[in-house]
Amino acid sequence: MKKARLAVGYGSICGGCDVAFTDVGTELVDLAELVDIVYWPAVVDGKIEQLKKISDIDIGIYFGAVRTEHHELVLRLLDEKSKILVAFGTCPCYGGIPALGNVETSDSLLQTAYSEAPNTTNDGIPGLRKLKRQTMEVPRLKAFISAPSDLVNFDVFVPGCPPPVQSVSKLIDLIRDYSAGDPIPEMHFIAEETSVCDFCKREKPEVISIDRIMRIHEVEFNEDECFLSQGILCMGPVTRAGCGEEPRCIQKNMPCRGCFGPLPKVRDQGTKFLSSIASSIVLGKEKNMSDEDLQHLVKKQVLDPVGQFYRFALAVAAFNRRYTGD
Amino acid sequence: MERKSTERIGVFVCHCGRNIAETVDVERVTEEIGEHPSVVFSEHYDYMCSQPGQDMVRDAIKNHSLTSIVVAACSPTLHEKTFRDVVEKAGMNRYKCEIANIREQDSWVHTDKEEATAKALRITRSIVEKVRGNRELSPIEVDLHKRALIIGGGIAGMQASLDIANAGHQVVLVEREATIGGHVAKLAETFPTLDCASCILTPRMSEVANHPNIKLIVNAEVVDVEGYVGNFRVKILKKASYIDADACNLCAKCEGVCPENVLSGFDEYLSFRKAIYIPFPQAVPSTYTIDTEACLNPEGMKAVICSKCRDVCEADAINYDRSSEMIEEQAGVIVVATGYQLYAPENIGEYGAGKYPDIITSLQFERLLAPNGPTSGTPRRPSDGKIPKKLAFIHCAGSRDENHNDYCSSICCMYSSKQALLFHEHYPDSEIYNFYIDLRASGKNYEQFIKRVQDEGINYIRGKVSKIFEQDGKVTVFGIDTLKGERIEDQFDMAVLALSMVAPAGIRDLATKLGISYDDYGWISEEHPKLRPVETPTAGIFVAGVAHGPKDIQTTVAQASGAASKVLDMLSHDVITHLPTVARVERDACSACRLCVSVCPYSAITIEDGAASVNEALCEGGGLCAAICPSGAIELTNMTGIQMMSMIDAVSEEPR
Amino acid sequence: MSFRPRITAFLCQWCGSKGADMAGTSRMKYPSTVTPIRVPCTGRIDLTHVLDALTKSDGVLIGGCYTPSNCHYKHGNYQALKRVELLKVFLKQMGVNPDRVRLEWIRASEGKKFAETIRSFTEQLEKLGPLKTQEEAMPE
Structure with missing residues (x-):
């Protein structure tokens, strides 16, 4: 059997996805037998010139979001050269954590990072000046961060920040199938089709009505009851399951943060859940207060909607970047 | 014009004479909408709702094998049913x-033809997008429990009960007080014919009492309602009466021995009654009742301190061991006939009622x-029992006043005039003044009645009264005569306040329970x-009488007969139909997060097998569930998320 | 040509849309900047719809039944009220003027209020100008 040629390219990453791959342990040996790794910065080589030279990639895997022109170049090259393109991790699927940078303009981000931070003494912003130092060129920031899935068409999506061990195993199975000549289903998600709630074992009350949204340290909560009904913001209802037979954060007594992204019928995870949660606040008890009091109450419940609701999928939201005209 | 397409939508643009065509270029709308990929036929006509217009629609459906149509015309509230x-x-x-509304929301509100035409196109396009996503639906059929529940035993509730019962259906009539009859039972004579109120009412009351199809539950309140049209399950809390109505023979001996005197609610607190009492002799059901708040024995008869009434009862009808009971009734339809109460006179401090004895309410007067009243029909003033010689009737006490109730109570002009007339007929030497803002006498023969009262020599002064108080046995009225432009300050023996009618206590709670x-x-x-004046927006629940205003x-x-006819219409069927534009769940996509269950106003959603x-x-x-669903698993039929999105696209499209 | 805003109006079929009908019946005039979408209840409106409309027009109006008790679906209007309030916090964070989304209670009888709402909203949006992303606002 001919070994499949595997390439892994990086966008804006944190390194977690590399670690997630190594988490599968001995299965990595299986992978090594299945594929020839032709490009993977953490494993073999990471020069862009190298990637430009490679042709005939069977499986291209992309980590991270697209923040710079360089990230986009890697993505385009992988897309062009790969037969099967895999979005690995939440970032290539939905933009992930890096896309939270879109609450600011690129300029103000650079300004903060290179000029205004109290421990910085730079006299200029490298990205804007196209600073060249010997052979290195600092790639320009794009105007905003994009989800790679909005720029190219992926065949396989492996959401999760990072994807759990069982997702990596399933991806290795998929590569095995591919090597054996089996077709890969179109737009294949290595995740469930239903939400985290479907797999959550916590009990739910008949009616979910939240008097006050609380942070987890603010309340002594019942470990067997639904987080939401206790006023703890849990992204479970709006998030794809697949992170474990029992959802991994919930199992560890933490509410779901939403890293598997929206459900199949939903695109904008944050906006969708903003609707749901706004409705759940004092649901059924609204008539006890005036409109103004209710508005005030709702407003003070959520101080950082972008951070809390759009944490992993801002890049694919309807409003996915800073507006500056207003 | 006809084009080729797999979806075959027809669009019919109405001129509405010049109503639409004057501001909207209907020909251009017809032409441009015809270019929509799904529209295979478009036409315009003078009056689409006319017979030739309807024929045009019918023929086009047949000749062009249309799969759906859009009529761009007036508001759907007018002709949606016609075209359907x-x-x-x-x-x-x-x-x-x-229906695409290009009249009320377009041609009638804009003047620029270019702009109005562009908007008509946007609206019509959005409705084309909507109809593209519409499913074929058939009405939902629900079994019907052939029984009516009437809440409130006043004249409205009685009328509705009798109409329904006479047509052969079972009725449960629930009344909060100890007797049915409501406010009308308290009245002397009624305008404009001056029929005696008791003569109108009491035969009907006994008809209700004796009707085999009517189950009467008094001293009772509806505490919970479950279910839906055709199948309501109602919980009724009946207060303990302690008296066996069938055994009581109205001998009145109990009343004779009862040591506790309290003010009579039936007599509007102008006389005393005992703690064991019958509201009035013709009360239905015809039995005594113990007012547990007034009785010496503590609430719920937990201890028996005084047993005088039981000891004297020869019929052995009194039993202190009875307790309140929760009655459950099933009904297919409900009529709300809860009536009204008078605005509390204390709320109008400047009018002095409650503070001064001879400033009384219209119901007290x-x-x-009334011949069966505390003074046997001789109107004596409360302070000293004298018959007043000079009387003031104050209209709009609490009505048409933004400090109190800004609406008109509708009947005060008439009953104040009636009261003035009845008094004056007995005491022609008396001097009577009506202080009014406007005289409203729009019912049949009402204007003639007012004329008759005026001809009787009763004075009408147009102007709002500012202050009333009593001093040294005289009631002073400050006001203004706006016709003469004079200030008024005059002394009377008594003043009667025509207090506004207000919604009865507890109605909001009841409405909430009923949905x-x-x-x-x-x-x-x-x-x-x-x-649909007697229907409430909740299917199967109707309203009659003053409960509605x-x-x-x-x-x-x-109105009660109107509500009864709607009830009978429903009860004449074995099944009832229900709008099919309901929520639908794609079960595979649902994860049972319960948010839809929580938001549904009708408890229509349950979790079944996950x-x-x-x-x-x-x-x-209403689609509240569709909007809250975080997984997009629940959709409102014919207003799905996809339909909404394509409508949003259509209205945002720029004209070409 | 001066900027002419576009407003998408979600009107509930019991109050908002009937109020708009009343403005028509009374032949009141208001700018044709608004295009209505009739929905069963303001509680049907998901913020996804509001934001979708806002990306394609300059302002979004939601017209529903008065609180506390005019909503045909008991508390649908409250869901809209709460959603819009939370949405405004989000819009502010993203640099969008929250006034671009407006919620009004409009009775079936309040044609005048509907017409005035459209007039004042149009004026307000004329002052704001079109909604611009950072790239559009600062061309390189």
């Missing part, structure tokens, strides 16, 4: 017909005039003021 009937006759499902809405004043809202006896009775399930009979199609 037309398409149904032509063999098309009625839910494949939609009614009791003074019906009420306006800012607490009056029950009707589904449509003109076309102030009105006179005539209108109340007519996924939400909609009870279609309960669902009213």
